[in-house]
Amino acid sequence: MTTTRRNLLKASLATMTALSTGSFLSPGLREALAQTKGTLNFADVGVSDPDGNWSKFTAASNWNVNLVAMGNAPSQVLNTLIAGGGRQTYDMVGIVGGMQKPLVENQLVTPIDTARLSNWSKHSNIKKYILDDPAGFSFCGWDGKIYMMPTFIQGDSIGYLPEATGPIDSYGALFDPKFRGYTAIEDNYTTTGQKTALYLKKSGLATIDDPSNMTKAEVKRVIDFLIEKKKDKQFRLIWTSFEQSVNLFVNKEVYVQDCWEPMVFAARRAGIKAEYARPKEGYLLWASGPYIVNNPTRTPEREEAMYKLLDFMLSGWYSATITLLRGYLTGPDAADYARAHPSEFKPEQATEIERIHKNVHSKFEIPGTWQQRWPRLVEVYEEEWARFRAA
DSSP states (O other): OOOOHHHHHHHHHHHHHHHHHTTTOOHHHHHHHHTSSEEEEEEEOSTTOOTTOOHHHHHHHSEEEEEEEOOOSHHHHHHHHHTTOHHHHOSEEEEESOOHHHHHHTTOEEOOOGGGOTTTTTOHHHIIIIITOHHHHTTTEETTEEOBOOOEEEEEOEEEOHHHHOOOOSGGGGGOGGGTTSEEEESOIIIIIHHHHHHHHHHTSSOOSOTTSOOHHHHHHHHHHHHHHHHTTOEEEEEOSHHHHHHHHHTTSOSEEEOOHHHHHHHHHTTOOOEEOOOTTOOEEEEEEEEEEOOTTOOHHHHHHHHHHHHHTTSHHHHHHHHHHHOOBOOTTHHHHHHHOTTTSOHHHHHHHHHHHHHHHHHTTSOOEEOOSSOTTHHHHHHHHHHHHHO
């Protein structure tokens, strides 16, 4: 049975309960945990995980990290923090940015004091794409303050299996009749919906002023188009989890899908020849990283440990590791760190980090659109996406 993010969340919460009570732990593990100061609970969409290896951070801080899987859709994030008791459960949440408005208005997160981060001022990628770009800043800031630490910077498009499709350079491949039944899309209007809007605008199939903030009529036009394709059985599946998307490629159930680039990396590690398209319509640009959950009862010691974790996530080792795992633009010193630590990274891995970073830099050279996580007419988006689901 396919593991969903909901199942992962339930399992992770059960694990947290067991850890807090000490039950089901071997004496050796219980002793090891007792030697640390505590555990930071980090709810994340999955991309912040350095393959389960937080040992460098633990060795430097004496704090463990418990990473819990959570959904990335805006409604899921709010439900987790409000209805799910997340303010009391989690110290940080790692999600795609752009959600500051509802998070701040509901007092769910607190600003990040970047002066407490020694690696912040060295991060030229954050300065170039976030701090110096109003569109980029709006993805992690609100009212002049930073709320999300933009640890990862990326541009999304679509993945494909070249042996089945040949070269692909357009979102139109998702809707091409020759791939009917062998395409898949994400169950998320902030990704599938916006990429579709970008495609319809650039191809002249619809008049859309701004794909990142559409009018009611424009949203309806996009959903009508997707419903038409859905009824034509264009899509084999509307996926909801990282694992599900990867398996679609690994099992060769689909040839083209709206997905994140880490799915392509994961498929390659499983021996599948997969590529990520460079679309002529441009990329869906975004940044992601941790928000600090607003918990007034948090101790100063725990808060200090959280800032150490934030700084660690801007460090050379973490940046190099995540770039190799996910294909993201991370810290500017990632390749240099890898090259200077041959016992931890092979020379070819340092070269690969440089290649990946150069590729992401190039994505920002093509006019695309920043992902919109909380559009002005968010209720319209939600209602229209519900109509697509039900069609």
